[in-house]
Amino acid sequence: MTDSSERGRAPHGGSPLSVTQEQLWLLDRVDPGNASYNTPMMWRLDGRLDAALLARALGAVARRQEMLRAYVVAADGVPHQVVADEVPLPLEVTDLTHLPQADREAETDRILAEAAHRPFDLGRPPLFRVALIRTGPEQHVMALVIHHIVSDGWSLQVLLQEVADLYAGLVTGADVALPPLTAQFVDYARMQRERLAGPRGEALAAYWTRQLAGAPVDLGLPTDRPRPAVTDFAGDRYVFQVPEALRAELGALARADRASMFMVTLAGFVSLLSRLTGRQDLLVGTPVANRDRPEWGPLVGYFADTLVLRGDVGGDPSFRELLGRVRSTALAGFVHRDLPFRVLVERLQPERAANRNPLFQVMFILQNIPARRRQAEMPGVTMTRLDDVRSTSIFDLRFDLFEFEDELRGQLEYSTQLFDRSTVERIASQYVALLTDACADPDRPVSALSLGGAHVDAAAFNDDLEEV
Template identity: 40%
Template sequence: MTGQAPPEERESPSERVPAGQALSSGQAPGAGQDRRQELLRRLAALPPARREALRRAMTAAAAGGLPLSSGQERLWFLNRFDPADSGNHILWCVRLRGPVDPGGLAAALTAVAGRHEVLRARYRMDGDRPVQSVPPPEPVVLERADGGADPDGAVLALFHRPFDLEHDPPMRAALIRLEERHALLCIVLHHIAADGWSLNVLMRELGECYAAHREGRRPELPELPARYADFVAWERGQAERAGPARLAFWTERLAGAPVLDLPADHPRPPRWTGRGGRVDLHVPDAETTRFEQVARERRSTLFMALLAAFQATLGAVARQDDFCVGVPVAGRGRTEFAPLIGYFSNTIALRADLSGDPSFRELLGRVRPATLRALQHAEEPFERILGALRLPRDLSRPPLCQAMFNLTHNLPKDDLLRTEMGDLAVEAYPPPETGRTRAEISVDLYRGPEGLGGSLEYSSDLFTAGTARRVAAAFTGLVTRAGADPDLRLSALTGPTGLKGE
């Protein structure tokens, strides 16, 4: 489908229309027939694949629910397995300075949810499969709280509250009052409805809808070219068209991959809990620039070089030369999916090959082609790969990829880091540590003018904060040393200043 049709209602010049709300008015005789004819013309103009996607969506809706994407299905079952786990919650907060209009914010959130059905969806079981249904647009409730001396406490309370995905929308928001004319707007989404890319879309539309409300006009937002349901249909069609070949690439590449067995400080719990901590990472600009030059000499990207450094660090800690690292990819290869909110991201498993104690330059020569081949097959849903591998059931650790790596500087974030919203000054608010992690150890980095920044998250069930800091220092130290001398072998790069042998 092509999103929402332009509203038919007309606005009276003397009336102020809240964002996301329309005034009803009469239609001229024949307007309904004209609209039907226009709809038929638009349907006839759709490409065959889009018409098929629409047919499937309508068939599913008539049967009582829309299908989920493969990623959504896994998140749904994880939520059913442990409804109180907030590990798949997404948090974004901004500080607002100026005369905040709570009604305008609520109306703006309502308008955004009205455009993106995934923000209103409910999830339930239908026989042996989960389905989603989309109720009509309804007002979004903007919760209110007093930050007092501990605004982070109010933020975390909002973040950790479980989502009832069957009965409640997968988004909530709160306005937390700070000092006079200052407040925090905090938005929490369940991952089943959004990903990192979605946050930028959300803030772009929220800013425009709030400004429109304050100025007494309609939001100037383009019609959405698709719905999330179109992505679900496209993903399923891709799996049918690709056949077994794309899946075979992954099963052959990942067959027999061992778990990453990091030495733990505490006994491993019988079931993965997602409890975690976070330590900061930083590599100064001069060292980062030198490291980037090494990557360019091997025709590699900064991402590939940092992934190689992370693999080398993990290999030294675990004393392994074979394991998998999970990498998130945006999953928005089609242009019509770019302006949508939804869970499009996928995980690709990149298998490390540290055998033979290569130099860092040689390791880059292995990582680059392996990454390029993996990206060519990145549309294969991670969940299908896990099912095809038939891994032994182990509830104590994440499947296949115990470690994750992410470099976020390529994600769109102009609106995420916006500095104004209507008549308000806006500033991103550093989120407090949530105490959750999705992997035993993960690195999340960005490239900025001051070098590399980011964080290392770790399972607090397994590791102490001191161990996490040592792993972080080993990683940043390896980046610095590899940038200075990429012909050093990994045993030298991770030697006395790393963790090997500790």
């Protein structure tokens, strides 16, 4: 592994970007200042917090994790990532305790929104910031915002845990030694490039070319408004709860059919999309962590990528039969997960449009989150995760399910250019109703599963749209 100080002293050199990093860099070049790939994480901190020690812990993690000191430079149009030896600590502290309560809450919301939506300059490190707001004698709100080009969802948990561990050591005076890192993200990026250039890369491309041959690249999901010529990524979120009884039934169905909770809930999503669109062949995106080596696990970096899974609802199968199809497709997809989405698009050359994502427009995600991750502990401080304040949506719909130890929660992130909130609420309700019916009788045809109300006529929906 190359010494980080050598990389830091190479202002016009550096290391190659991963394929997914390069895609984000290209998007930033086309639309500089777009904050759609800012990733915020918000926490309420209750207890006696020492802001100075928190800053020291953040600084220590930045020295340990190279991507927290990374930035991108281009030489002759080719981007490289450079790791700076040192970066200024981007901790912004604001004390609002002098304000009346109502003003304090409004100003807190404003600061959080500004921190989440302020663009990063990819050519200037660091590509993360922390806003710490004091709202009471022993109350703070903290926003960690990091650009996706140097992180992913897994990275945020790594970062938070390392900061908490180091802060605990500073408060208690204990000597906290984090496990040494045996690699850095630039090693992964270099390995990925080498792998794709060899026989493995060609075999992966051949598999996905066969798998997606002839698939429709436009889902045709009914929307409340015509698709604009260019998307502005404006979005909103709707959160809903899956009943505990249904969660248990989904788990039982998964065990009975040798499937996972992801496969069962994805089968439900494919069923619903088929009912809403009238399509029997459709594509759905889902993320993969790409941390299949132990040395990648404790790193901050953009490892995640996207799989495109093909849903086959042809022949009006029973839900159980569809689950079997989804299971086979998912298992084969994960075996061949190493081909970056960008390379897949370049290989397939689908018809491109400025107002929709290539290949798929909806994303499905199931995250298994132990209950303890909703709260984290530092000495004298309890950290509670807050809903973030983003108002963007990269996809038409992004459907998240969060499986905690004691509940299953859903979240629909949607394009406000396309959908009204009432429509998204109805989609969530229909999804829960369909899964409830599927669990009650998994041998019932997908077309007969209840949507919990009046039948949704996709053709009529589209006819109404054409009259707008």
